Amino acid sequence: MTFGASDYKIAAEEHVSAARELYVRQRYVLAHYVAGLAVECMLRAYRGRIDPVFYGRHDLYLIEDGNLLSPETVAGELIGRQAHVERLRICLAPVLRGQLPLNAWLCGPPGSGKTLLARWAVEGACSSAASRIGVYVNCWQHRSLYGVLQAIIDQLKILGAEAQDTNIKLDRVRQALRGRPFVVILDEIDRPMPAQREEIIYGLLSLPRCALACIANGTQALAMIDERVRSRLSPVVIQLSPYSAKELEAILTDRARRALAPDSWTPAVLKRIATAANGDARVAIQILRQAAASAEMSGNTKLTTCLVERCLRPWRLVQQESRLAGLSEHERILFDQAKQHSPLRASELARRYTAYCQSHNIRPMARRTFTKYLSRLSAAGLLETSGRPPGPGGQIVRAITADP
Numbered sequence: 001m002t003f004g005a006s007d008y009k010i011a012a013e014e015h016v017s018a019a020r021e022l023y024v025r026q027r028y029v030l031a032h033y034v035a036g037l038a039v040e041c042m043l044r045a046y047r048g049r050i051d052p053v054f055y056g057r058h059d060l061y062l063i064e065d066g067n068l069l070s071p072e073t074v075a076g077e078l079i080g081r082q083a084h085v086e087r088l089r090i091c092l093a094p095v096l097r098g099q100l101p102l103n104a105w106l107c108g109p110p111g112s113g114k115t116l117l118a119r120w121a122v123e124g125a126c127s128s129a130a131s132r133i134g135v136y137v138n139c140w141q142h143r144s145l146y147g148v149l150q151a152i153i154d155q156l157k158i159l160g161a162e163a164q165d166t167n168i169k170l171d172r173v174r175q176a177l178r179g180r181p182f183v184v185i186l187d188e189i190d191r192p193m194p195a196q197r198e199e200i201i202y203g204l205l206s207l208p209r210c211a212l213a214c215i216a217n218g219t220q221a222l223a224m225i226d227e228r229v230r231s232r233l234s235p236v237v238i239q240l241s242p243y244s245a246k247e248l249e250a251i252l253t254d255r256a257r258r259a260l261a262p263d264s265w266t267p268a269v270l271k272r273i274a275t276a277a278n279g280d281a282r283v284a285i286q287i288l289r290q291a292a293a294s295a296e297m298s299g300n301t302k303l304t305t306c307l308v309e310r311c312l313r314p315w316r317l318v319q320q321e322s323r324l325a326g327l328s329e330h331e332r333i334l335f336d337q338a339k340q341h342s343p344l345r346a347s348e349l350a351r352r353y354t355a356y357c358q359s360h361n362i363r364p365m366a367r368r369t370f371t372k373y374l375s376r377l378s379a380a381g382l383l384e385t386s387g388r389p390p391g392p393g394g395q396i397v398r399a400i401t402a403d404p
Contacts, residue, residue: 108240111280242279
């Protein structure tokens, strides 16, 4: 079915109405998302009227290689991760000598490059080996040993493993590998339940000369594994920290040079994205991609700060909603009062908090707890304090909202 400009215009009007209704119901994040769909429909309606002959003749495309604007794409060297690359290479080096590689446990916050590091290292080892030496499995999608084995079988194209039996599949993988060294990357290994996680790790380690590169947000999932399984795994723990703003700038500069048209971006625009991404490379690359696509759809040949800010706003809204969802009842009351009356002194915030609790039959917290909660909200990036030290004194408190 083909959609024309008028179809997209009608769809845009419907989305605008839906967004307005959601806004009235105070569903602000969802309202913003639906409003974004309306904007996309209008852009498609506009683009449908562009003369394709003129468009092709005048090279107005901003994105030259969209694949390089995917966070999962390995592009060149891994910036800011040289030491981690070297440690993982040491773990995988025995593969090239036909020996059993070391198990590894890569951990760090989202967007710190764990998955990219593992895939980059294994793919690099594959290029030096005579045959394929590793596969990648996402345990968020495959949360059982059966599912993980099926993913391995599909990637290696192993025949005769159609039987819906875990032991048969494990045996077929064992036969296919023929005892050669092999690495299985288990991304999101902290997602399966503890019992399933142990079964996955124990089952794969039963394969001769098979090593695991496990990826998780932290080491808690490793600590929860049965001591016997953990002893058998005994991984080299590689801890990744969030990227610095300068490292993200370098990553974005490398991607922009490879993926975008020359002179279509400026260092200032990339710096703005890097600062807003707060150490998360995945978010930074996605914002760059969204801004470039938005510019291209609207007929612009350059990335501007205005376009970037437009793409940052929904991300900031979602990020703030996520932080607010993790607040306790009293922390949420403090934030809401600060947001309604910002800026105000801490003593005034304490007074308004107490008044709200009394009017809603909620037992207010002690003054010392108030000080602790104020510091906690500041650390979460929801409140900004200035002046005297935290406490219900003369300190100025401002709520940090998604809109700058």
